[in-house]
Every structure is written in C-alpha cells, then in structure tokens.
Amino acid sequence: MKSRLLLVTALALPLVVTAEAPKVQERLLDNGLKVLVKEDHRAPIVTSQVWYKVGSSYEHGGLTGVSHLLEHMMFKGTEKLAPGEFSRIIAANGGDENAFTGRDYTAYFQTLAADRLPISFELEAQRMRFLTLPEEEFLKELEVVKEERRMRTEDDPESLAYEQFNATAYEASPYRIPVIGWASDLEDMQVADLRNWYRQWYAPNNATLVVVGDVNPEEVFALAEKHFGPLSAEPISAPKRGGDPAQRGEKRIKVKAPAKEPYLLMGYKSTAIGHAGEDWEPYALEMLSSVLDGGSSARFSRELVRGAHVAASAGASYSAFSRLPGMVLLDGIPAQGRTIEELEQALLAQIQRLRDEPVAEAELERIRNQLIAAKVYEKDSVYAQAKQIGSLETVGLGWQLMDDYVEHLNRVTPEQVQAVARKFLVPDNLTVALLEPQPLDGKESKAPNPGGHARAGH
C-alpha cells in the first residue's frame, strides 16, 4: 500500500500505516495449477485453500445446484479415501476444514498447525482428480442438500424473496441461479450429472492453490509440486458469459410467504471490474455503496434508521470483484409504524440525492480511513487473507488487485460517484421485490394488503 496523505475533518489525521505486507509469491506448475503463497509468521499455523473456477454462474437450467452438491460430495471418498475419511484425518490433525460454493467459485480449505500442511496437500490432490462419487453416498447427500435448501431458503421468507428477486432482475445472466439450486432441479439430479461436472471442471489447470501462514514459499512450492505436480490437466472450455440484455424499465414483484415483517429489496444492474465502461466505475460504485452503508456514520444509519426512523434496518451492497456484472443492492425493513412504501420512497430519495449532488469529500475520507484500517485488521486472520487472494484470482481479476484496490478506491472523486449514480442508478435499471407477509397460522390472508404492511402496535 502506498501511503497517501489523507485529511480527516477536524483532525487532520494522516492514517499512514507502515506495516508492509509480505508479497504474495506465485508459481505455475506444468499442469497449470497456480500456487500462491503468502508468508505470515505471527502464529505457527497455516491455511491452505483450493479454489476451483466453477460455481452456480457456470450452471444452466435443469442442472442448477450441481456445483454445490459436488462440493458436498468432495468429502465422500476418493480412490484412496473412504467416505468421510478426509474429514477424520484433518480432524485427527487438529485441523479446521470446510468448503463453500458461490456464484463464481467453489473452494475447499483447511487451517492447521503449519507442520501439517503436507497432509492437507496430499488429501486435496487426491480429490482433485480421483473422486469416486459412489451412488449410494450421492443419494444420501442429495437428501442432506434438500434439507439445507429447506432450512436456508424455503423456511426463510427473506431468503425466498432474495431468490425470486435475483431470478427477476437477471434474465440471461446466470447470476439468476440460486447457488443451492432450484428445488425441482435437485429432485432431478443424478450422480451422472455430478460425474460430468467433476470431469469438466476439476483439474489443476482450473484451480488455484492458496497458502497463507507460517511457511517458507519455496518449500511450499516444492511440496505442491510433489503432491499436485503428477496430476493431469484437462481441456477446460471457458464458461459462457451469459450477458443480460439491456433492461427496459423497472421490474417489480411481490413474494408472499408466511412471515411477520415485510422486507424490501431493490437492485440496480451495474458493472464489475473488467466489463464495459470506464475502469474507475466499479470503484466509484464501491465508494457509493459505502457512502450509503459503510458503517453507523454512513447515510442509511444516520438518516433512515436514526434521523427519519423510517427503517428498522437498511443496507446497501455492491461488489466490484465479480466475474459478471452484478447489482447495487439495497434492502431494508420498515421501522415500527412505517410502511414499506415509505421505506422505498426514502431509499429512492437517497439515490436521487446521489445523482443530484456530489458526495462530501469528508464522507470519502472517512471511507478511505476505514479501508486502510480494514487492511490492517484483515491481517489478524490468515484465513481472511487467503480468501481474498483466492477469490480475486478465481473471478479472473488476479491476486495483485489485493494490494492495489485500496489505491484505486482512494482515487475515486465525488464527481465520479455522482457519475456512476447517474449512469447506473436509474429507474429503468431497477428491480424491486416486496416480501408480503402471510399469516403464520397457515390461513389465507383475508384482506391482502398490497405492498404495504403498517403495523398496529407490536
């Protein structure tokens, strides 16, 4: 991080942090596996993460959820490991392990005492190429994933609304696909689907190995060569991009589900790093999102939750670092005695203000200082550092951005924030979803209350 003089209102506070991070070291094995190592000697531990370039945005109708289901099956046996044995070996070595699937990646990690790294490599190399996918294990795990979907989505009204919201906002973009998959596709899933998916995407040349911790990079490279080097590469076809057509007007849906509180979701289609537009636009959108919701001093907390008290909670999020263009996402729950329409109007007024007037320099300075501090705090966790390296690399932006993005954000001006607000946060680009609570006793709502839900007391 280059040190810049940052002025803070009233304090003239230059937040210049001198803890220079050791650089990431990179090695490409002959089979295409990229190995990224970052030293961190604060504690005698290491985190090892294998990131595959595959996730729900690589899927298509009929096959949704296959990436996530395959992630579950990666614990269910290889040619040399019985089902569950992977986890038992990691546990016996004091390791902490898990895996996660997103739109753009599927990742597996172990965090352990630094001298146990060879165990992690040996096991991960096994399941990179030699997964067995036994039918009887698949059938049980499919039921587990259906239970996961019931728990996370079917029985969570806000999660249901979010799923429908994405499927409405995105048309051709595979970001419309829920990571866990549609229930009907899970019903139809066959073990052969997973075998094909595994063959198609699980190979060293479609993976990144990230190691952060109390290690020597050269020794990690040698260890990686030993365990992963013998694995064969596969021809990997680049995923289709599936770009959305231009949106031609606001889209609006209602989601009815048993619930007590209404919930509002609003999204403006936008861009991401590496997509159309000026290079600075995604960074300006990141800063815009922090102006709205970058802490308790940001506009939503200050003006909507406190100030007007129209929201019990209100959020804004955006990620510049996705494989495909995403949305500037707003969400909120009305405060007691306020309607969801009032909340929507308040959020729209906030957006209008971003278009009408440049944000204050002091707001951007506060965000810059938060970013600088967050970069320091992040170093308290080897896991968080590795996750950032792995995700940047896997969405196709390159780990180098980890060191540079704060600088990109620091350069964003109030005029640029206003410019992206005017370009992307426009009514024709908007999708709105309203969760309309239905009675929890299972009876039909007698008088449907379109959109609104003013509370009568508590």
Added chain:
Amino acid sequence: MRVTNRLFTLVSGLLLLVGSTLLQATPQIQTWMTPAGVPVLFVAAPDLPMLDVRIAFQAGSARDNGQSGLASLTADLLDQGAGEWDANAIAERLEAVGAEMSIEAQRDMASASLRSLTQQPALNQALETLAQVISQPRFAEADFERMRANVLTSLSRDEQDPGTLGQKAIYRRIFGDHPYAAEPSGTPDSVAALNREDLARFHARHYVARNAVVALVGAVSRPEAEAIATQLTAGLAQGEPLPPLPPVADPPTAVLESIAFPSTQTHVFTGQPGMKRTDPDYFTLYVGNHILGGSGLVSLLMEEVREKRGLSYSVYSYFLPLAERGPFIAALSTKNDQGQGAREVLMATIERFRTQGPTPEELTAAIKNITGGFPLRIAGNGKIAQYLAMIGFYGLPLDYLDRFNDRISAVTAEDIRDAFQRRIDPARFATVMVGPAVKAPAQAQP
C-alpha cells in the same frame, strides 16, 4: 495408500509438534488492577499496528430481575449518545479513524469491544469514545424510543424463523424460573414495558468498577496498556458487588412442547441444565461433547443423523458453560415427515453415548483434534482478547491456556462415561419441536 499419521517430511524451519505438547509459548498474560480497582489482562502483540479492547461487565440478561430485555436494551443504547456526543458524533468519531466498536449483552456478560489502529490520534480518539460510552450514556428519550421500536421489530422477525422460535423455547423449558430461561433480547411484552429510567438505573448499578474486567491485546507497551486501562475505567463509579445468581434447578420430569409453524422442516431441540464455566467436570464434559456432537462433520450425531441417514443438514450438541449451569442442548432440523424418526435417532445416539462412553479410538481422535488445533484457537489478537475477557470474567486461572492441552489430554473414556452418567439424563430432557406436522394442543403454544 491411505494417508496416515506417520511422520511426513517436515518443512524445515517450522514448528515441530511432538505428541500433544505444544512447544509454542502461549500468550504471556500480564495482569494488574487499575486505580479504580478493575482487573486488567494484557497480552502484548507488537506485530500489527492495532489494539483490541474488551471490557466485560456483569450486566447480562441474568440480571434483568423480571424485566426481560433490560440488560440487552441498555447495552444497545450505550453508543446512541454519551456525554457531549449524540449517536452521529459517536459513530463519526470511531469510523473517521477506522475504529470498530460493538456492545452486546448475553446472559452473564455485557461486553464492549473496540478495535483500533494504534497510531495517534486514532487510538486516543477511539479510546476516549469507548470510555465515555460505558460511563456517561445519555439514554435520551428519543434514542430509547427508537431503539426499543427496533428491538420490537427484531423480536417480531424472530417469530418468522422456526429455528429461533425453537431455540428460545428450549431455554424456557430447561431453565423454568431461572433468569437463564429468558432470551436476552426479551419478549414483545417485556420490552414494551421498559422505560428509559429502567435503563439508566440498570446502567448505574451494573456498569461499575466492581463488576468490570478489561482485556487488552495489541501493539502497545505495558506502560501504555496501564494508561489505557486507567483511562477506560476512570469514569466508572465504584459500585457494589452483585449478589450471586441463583443455582439452576434440575427439571423434575421430561417435558415436550410442540409449536405449530408452517415450515417445510420440523426443528427438534432437546436438553437439560449442563455445566458451569468453573465446573470440576468441565474438561471431561467438553471432550465428551466434542465426540458426541461438538466436532462438526466428524461427530457421532453427524455420523448417525446425516452421514448414515441423510436426515439433516445441521445436527449438533453443545454445552454453554455459564456462571451457573448453562444449557446442554442437542438439535437438528429435518423435513416434516421425518421429524419423529430423526428425534429418535438423536436420542438413541445420546443414550448410547451416555451408557457406553466413547471408544478408545473416538477419544484419541478427539484429543488429537482439540490439542492439535490449539494453535488455531489463539491465532489472532481478536481470539486472544476473547479468551482474556473470559478468563478475567469467570475468574479462571491465569495459566488456563498454558494448561489447556494437558487437561484435555488427561481426560479418559471412563471419566467421560462417568461424567455423562452423573450429569446427563435423557429421561428428564426438555424437548421442543417446531413444525406443522406436530399436532399441537392449543395451550402448548407459546
């Protein structure tokens, strides 16, 4: 070949682990009392230019004294106005220097956590804000009304989540009349009945030097740490010690509560009073539960319920050790027509473990997991600060971390079987089931 635990070629220059004895210095804890009489636990961590602070008070919901939600709402209000600053000013003072603060009340403890860069003036501005917030909160009427309304919204939202409903109900069933029965956030009725004077009184009684402990981890010297702890506690009233909490009674008989809910899954919670933080059986029960349902993908409950039968995504058991006996709870969720069957598997697994104890292999694997994972527990300033606050708050010995692995390793299978037989009695478990398949008598609804 299968991967075994044979000696792999060791990466040179790295730490060698021999058996379960870790040749790594655990954090060196320094302690002293501030002039106000508040105990301080400090670990110097010079590598990163940051400081973690935790101040814990005996100000959790166990002190609500019939006004459920009082402790929690008091904690919520602290950063909404203090001394000369309103909520906006407090937020701005912290975030302008990249500091992060949170305040929360649980059952025993209310704690304020602060993370800041150590450079000046960032650190002083953050510390000054924290000191003011814990000692001079305003409890202004408008802030009180707003925060109370938001808590009521949040409580209403809890009612649309079957897992949260079940979680709250099982505590009520396990603890009966004991203050641990209540959810820290309270109920709609109890929160609606609170007023700002209640909060001010609660603060004056509980946020005092006599009931506080300070934990500090970061890149400051001992003299700097002393000055910081003094600054943070200088504004606190001396206060009076609090009476001990009442002991937790064992429930007389098993009880089953059914809560009707229009969900696709039935949630099952079952349990009983468990153990204290300072319990003589602590390490034995901890290792035992680790095997039974505390070790994620490799626990017995996970094996029986998920791996063998595919009945649930999530299944676990835990002891939550508190000042008095906290709960032992086991839980799962499964599609509605499997609710009873899954519950039977859950209970049979607990009963079998209670009767037979762990196998030697299960015990060895658990001890290796817990002791081998010790470096992970203390990797990071944030994690160490949490340990310090816990050690200080519950009066655990200062060598708690140094002796942790030895005490885990000393647990035997017979110890576990004996402790579970003495302490765990499934015949008297409280059970809560939430879901539509449950034919609930009307009066069983909460």
